[in-house]
Amino acid sequence: MLAAVRAAAVLGVEAFEVTVEVHLAPGLPQFTVVGLPAGAVKESRERVVAALANSGFPLPPRRIVVNLAPADVRKDGTALDLPIAVGILRALELLPTPAVDRLVLVGELALDGALRAVRGTLPIALWTARAGHTLVLPPANLAEVVRLRELPRAAPATLAELVEWLRADALPSPPDPAPSLAAPVHDDLSDVIGQPVARRALEIAAAGAHNALFVGPPGAGKTMLARRLPSILPALEEAEAVEVLAVRSVAGLASDAGGEVLRPFRAPHHTVSAPALVGGGTPPRPGEVTLAHNGVLFLDELLEFPRHVLDALRQPMEDGRVQVSRASGSVILPARFTLVAASNPCPCGHAGDPTRSCACAAVEVERYASRLSGPLADRIDMHIRVAAVPPRDLAGGDRPESSAAVRARVEAARLRQQRRSRQAGASSNARLSGRSLERDGAVMPEARALLVSAADRLGLSARGFYRVLRLARTIADLEGEARVAAPHVAESLRYRPVPARGVAVPGP
Numbered sequence: 001m002l003a004a005v006r007a008a009a010v011l012g013v014e015a016f017e018v019t020v021e022v023h024l025a026p027g028l029p030q031f032t033v034v035g036l037p038a039g040a041v042k043e044s045r046e047r048v049v050a051a052l053a054n055s056g057f058p059l060p061p062r063r064i065v066v067n068l069a070p071a072d073v074r075k076d077g078t079a080l081d082l083p084i085a086v087g088i089l090r091a092l093e094l095l096p097t098p099a100v101d102r103l104v105l106v107g108e109l110a111l112d113g114a115l116r117a118v119r120g121t122l123p124i125a126l127w128t129a130r131a132g133h134t135l136v137l138p139p140a141n142l143a144e145v146v147r148l149r150e151l152p153r154a155a156p157a158t159l160a161e162l163v164e165w166l167r168a169d170a171l172p173s174p175p176d177p178a179p180s181l182a183a184p185v186h187d188d189l190s191d192v193i194g195q196p197v198a199r200r201a202l203e204i205a206a207a208g209a210h211n212a213l214f215v216g217p218p219g220a221g222k223t224m225l226a227r228r229l230p231s232i233l234p235a236l237e238e239a240e241a242v243e244v245l246a247v248r249s250v251a252g253l254a255s256d257a258g259g260e261v262l263r264p265f266r267a268p269h270h271t272v273s274a275p276a277l278v279g280g281g282t283p284p285r286p287g288e289v290t291l292a293h294n295g296v297l298f299l300d301e302l303l304e305f306p307r308h309v310l311d312a313l314r315q316p317m318e319d320g321r322v323q324v325s326r327a328s329g330s331v332i333l334p335a336r337f338t339l340v341a342a343s344n345p346c347p348c349g350h351a352g353d354p355t356r357s358c359a360c361a362a363v364e365v366e367r368y369a370s371r372l373s374g375p376l377a378d379r380i381d382m383h384i385r386v387a388a389v390p391p392r393d394l395a396g397g398d399r400p401e402s403s404a405a406v407r408a409r410v411e412a413a414r415l416r417q418q419r420r421s422r423q424a425g426a427s428s429n430a431r432l433s434g435r436s437l438e439r440d441g442a443v444m445p446e447a448r449a450l451l452v453s454a455a456d457r458l459g460l461s462a463r464g465f466y467r468v469l470r471l472a473r474t475i476a477d478l479e480g481e482a483r484v485a486a487p488h489v490a491e492s493l494r495y496r497p498v499p500a501r502g503v504a505v506p507g508p
């Protein structure tokens with residue numbers, strides 16, 4: 001007897017259809033799974049046999065062959081337990097055919113037949129909705145798919161319950177899980193006292209999606225500032241929110257998907273490995289850059305990260321996605337993020353600090369700063385000096401501006417970029433090419449003249465030249481100016497890279 005049921009699996013953050021074929025034949029009792037099962041799928045035999053027996057369906061002494069098609073794509077995880085069990089019941093002619101035909105089944109089985117949560121339910125649900133099927137999923141995964149209101153779904157607690165429903169040809173729709181009580185909130189910029197220059201820089205970074213590096217002594221508030229970048233970025237659009245939730249679903253990070261989705265903020269420690277940063281492993285799991293997709297990746301103590309780990313950031317920063325290679329082909333994971341980094345100016349942390357003297361030898365300072373060079377430095381548009389806030393500024397004064405007020409200006413600036421981007425083909429100024437800038441950037445002659453003379457004086461490379469111009473474009477957008485004028489360029493020049501001799505650079 002032969003039967004098939006529809007399931008789905010996830011590769012990267014995309015779901016694809018898997019057909020579970022079950023063949024029962026006379027012969028010695030045996031249970032084989034073919035079609036590139038890996039790890040947890042191989043073990044599913046044991047769980048399926050026990051779950052069936054404990055649900056009242058002991059296996060007859062037959063030879064059972066399960067094939068997972070397409071047979072050339074590796075399948076991992078536990079989500080195929082349920083479809084394999086249902087496929088066996090169908091092959092035993094214990095289930096009505098039409099009821100099963102419209103289903104996509106996912107779920108891990110406990111030995112007693114209960115359904116347990118699996119990873120990647122949201123991408124599978126998105127695929128199921130597109131294909132026009134009904135999704136059967138574990139109750140614990142319901143919260144992940146709550147946004148897909150149109151998707152027909154059923155969430156039986158046990159295998160036995162599902163069988164009962166199918167025999168009655170009635171799949172009850174589960175109620176939406178109660179949303180969690182506390183709505184998530186970002187830390188607010190009104191917590192940051194003083195730091196007018198760094199606050200301004202953060203706003204510009206948000207407005208143009210520019211990568212930024214904060215350099216300053218320990219305790220100056222670099223981390224505090226970086227953590228507040230997501231709070232001033234534009235709210236996620238629905239499609240972006242679903243992308244964020246899909247990544248979390250695949251990563252097995254439980255999330256309440258019903259309410260507002262905040263932009264991700266990821267802050268891996270400098271001991272992170274390259275695969276943990278950019279993704280990898282078998283099956284390929286999203287790394288920090290993918291978990292930061294549509295949000296912020298924060299690298300504190302940037303110069304403490306090993307060079308090869310930072311080099312791994314090149315591709316995702318260039319392409320907005322990361323390609324993870326594996327024996328059976330490669331997987332593309334999304335990775336469009338804004339990078340914020342923080343660093344001390346020198347090993348002791350006080351180079352350029354007017355209140356403390358630096359204990360490092362000049363050569364040490366130089367060597368330290370030179371660790372940030374090459375491709376990564378080229379992709380950081382803003383280098384910002386942060387000084388410690390003098391104690392007298394900490395007490396009293398007006399309450400600093402809130403994130404909501406800053407975000408309103410950022411959103412207005414982004415809107416201007418999007419209108420322009422119809423010609424330029426880039427969604428934010430940070431992604432504008434030199435050519436698009438020249439063509440659509442509307443740079444006034446005196447602004448160009450100022451930039452050219454500064455480039456001569458400072459020895460700016462072509463790349464440095466456009467870095468300054470890109471930022472100037474964003475500053476003009478923040479001010480609501482159609483054209484880039486000289487003052488925009490002048491401000492932009494303040495954020496060019498800090499030279500190796502950090503001591504010589506005038507602070508903010």
Ligand SMILES: [Zn+2]
Pocket residue numbers: 346347348349350351358359360
């Ligand atoms: Zn020092």
